[in-house]
Amino acid sequence: MYDLIVIGGGPGGLRAAELASHAGMSVALIEKDRLGGTCLNRGCIPTKALYAHIVGGKGERDGLWSRVEATMDKLRQGSATALRMAKVKTYRGTAAVTQWEGEKKISVRKEDGSVEEIASSRLLVAAGARSVRPSFAGNDLPEVLTGDWAIVDPLLWDPERNGDVRTVAVLGAGVIALEMAMMLQNLGKNVILLKHSDQILRRLDGDVKKKVGQIMKKRGTDVREYVRLSEAVQEGGGLLLRGTAKDEPFEERCDRLLLASSMEPILDGFGLENGPVRVAKGCIAVDDAMMTSVEGVYAVGDCTGGAMLAHLAEYQALAAVSHMTGGSYRVDLDALPACVFIEPEVATVGLTEEEARARGEEIVSAKAHFGANGMALAMGEGDGFVKVVARAAGRTILGVHIMGPEAASLLGEATLAVAKHLTAEDVANTIHAHPTLCECFRDACRRVMEE
Numbered sequence: 001m002y003d004l005i006v007i008g009g010g011p012g013g014l015r016a017a018e019l020a021s022h023a024g025m026s027v028a029l030i031e032k033d034r035l036g037g038t039c040l041n042r043g044c045i046p047t048k049a050l051y052a053h054i055v056g057g058k059g060e061r062d063g064l065w066s067r068v069e070a071t072m073d074k075l076r077q078g079s080a081t082a083l084r085m086a087k088v089k090t091y092r093g094t095a096a097v098t099q100w101e102g103e104k105k106i107s108v109r110k111e112d113g114s115v116e117e118i119a120s121s122r123l124l125v126a127a128g129a130r131s132v133r134p135s136f137a138g139n140d141l142p143e144v145l146t147g148d149w150a151i152v153d154p155l156l157w158d159p160e161r162n163g164d165v166r167t168v169a170v171l172g173a174g175v176i177a178l179e180m181a182m183m184l185q186n187l188g189k190n191v192i193l194l195k196h197s198d199q200i201l202r203r204l205d206g207d208v209k210k211k212v213g214q215i216m217k218k219r220g221t222d223v224r225e226y227v228r229l230s231e232a233v234q235e236g237g238g239l240l241l242r243g244t245a246k247d248e249p250f251e252e253r254c255d256r257l258l259l260a261s262s263m264e265p266i267l268d269g270f271g272l273e274n275g276p277v278r279v280a281k282g283c284i285a286v287d288d289a290m291m292t293s294v295e296g297v298y299a300v301g302d303c304t305g306g307a308m309l310a311h312l313a314e315y316q317a318l319a320a321v322s323h324m325t326g327g328s329y330r331v332d333l334d335a336l337p338a339c340v341f342i343e344p345e346v347a348t349v350g351l352t353e354e355e356a357r358a359r360g361e362e363i364v365s366a367k368a369h370f371g372a373n374g375m376a377l378a379m380g381e382g383d384g385f386v387k388v389v390a391r392a393a394g395r396t397i398l399g400v401h402i403m404g405p406e407a408a409s410l411l412g413e414a415t416l417a418v419a420k421h422l423t424a425e426d427v428a429n430t431i432h433a434h435p436t437l438c439e440c441f442r443d444a445c446r447r448v449m450e451e
């Protein structure tokens with residue numbers, strides 16, 4: 001009998017298995033597909049491998065697709081090695097829990113059809129999420145792609161094979177929709193962004209959203225608001241879309257439709273349906289130690305809902321294993337970083353101005369612009385800003401919102417500042433090397449002190 005069985009080999013499951021094993025537990029991990037989950041095989045890694053070349057301009061377009069595949073292969077090998085080194089027993093097959101309470105019993109159905117029964121004293125579920133497929137006639141046509149699989153379709157992305165795709169309609173206005181829309185535009189495709197409302201990047205700071213909207217306008221992105229699709233029909237090798245936009249009849253032609261409006265937790269396929277674990281609002285319900293309603297059963301990552309991010313899944317795994325071993329680590333959602341890999345890059349941590357006000361905080365905020373930053377100008381990328389939101393009393397940093405060159409990489413210092421409740425003065429008085437992009441964060445902190 002194992003001390004812990006992990007279902008799912010994505011970022012959440014992998015991290016949990018490694019940490020638990022390092023803590024001295026005997027651990028088994030069951031993965032039905034490839035190690036790395038959505039993140040490595042069809043999410044973060046392939047999108048960013050493409051982004052770096054298509055938008056970031058780092059590298060040649062020639063051989064682009066083989067480089068994307070090579071990146072994924074290398075990281076998959078790395079995950080397998082890490083599990084081996086941690087002495088985690090890996091099962092390739094589909095897990096189904098047959099007994100949740102007391103001793104946990106799990107059956108593993110392998111590719112050859114054989115079934116193996118294994119047991120443990122603890123169980124951790126990290127089954128991930130899938131794209132929501134809105135209901136309209138023709139939503140399963142081959143030209144209709146979903147946000148969680150589209151990125152590994154070379155007929156859409158490989159410049160050597162995607163010549164038949166000229167126009168792509170992207171349904172959604174969140175991170176995945178915008179990242180894909182911008183990359184497709186940079187590949188020379190016409191993009192029609194179909195939004196359910198007038199919003200984009202709903203959770204981001206108002207100033208950032210405004211600037212993203214301006215940039216999309218400048219790029220000439222065709223944006224339709226309040227779209228409801230009723231059908232997609234195959235026509236001349238592509239699709240004819242019908243529905244309404246702002247309650248008026250809507251008709252549009254495209255070669256591919258990409259469904260990227262939202263993701264939903266995976267709650268089927270592993271015996272949850274008939275089990276005792278509590279599900280709330282379509283997600284596995286957990287407490288702050290990632291414990292479900294059943295003793296000894298934990299859940300982490302996308303299947304628990306909330307912000308669906310690979311790094312959040314990993315830190316939730318840390319919280320779960322910490323709880324199993326008597327530790328006290330808990331995830332601080334007020335210091336959760338997130339990035340949007342568009343042009344210019346967006347990165348954010350902590351409270352937005354709107355969220356801080358809604359919590360009743362008395363705040364001050366200030367911006368510093370990359371247009372006044374030596375390194376940004378030297379790079380020819382002076383567009384964008386760093387905005388700092390701080391508590392008025394004491395100037396404790398509550399949120400940092402960056403739009404500009406290398407925003408995602410700049411977020412590390414900002415995240416530390418928010419997580420450790422540093423003040424604007426702490427950052428402003430810390431020596432920042434010159435000339436660097438992070439001087440822009442320091443300058444925003446100086447401004448916050450002057451407010």
Ligand SMILES: Cc1cc2nc3c(=O)[nH]c(=O)nc-3n(C[C@H](O)[C@H](O)[C@H](O)COP(=O)(O)OP(=O)(O)OC[C@H]3O[C@@H](n4cnc5c(N)ncnc54)[C@H](O)[C@@H]3O)c2cc1C
Nearest residue numbers: 008010011012032037038039043095128301302308309310
């Ligand atoms: C296009 C795209 C881009 C993204 N970009 C980013 C990004 O830049 N940054 C970021 O932080 N996040 C990004 N994400 C989100 C990120 O991929 C997820 O948040 C992350 O993968 C969640 O990790 P997880 O461990 O919860 O689940 P997953 O990575 O989905 O892993 C779950 C695993 O469980 C396995 N599984 C499910 N059921 C069973 C079963 N019954 N038996 C055995 N195995 C099972 C699945 O096969 C899968 O491998 C992106 C997602 C997409 C779709």
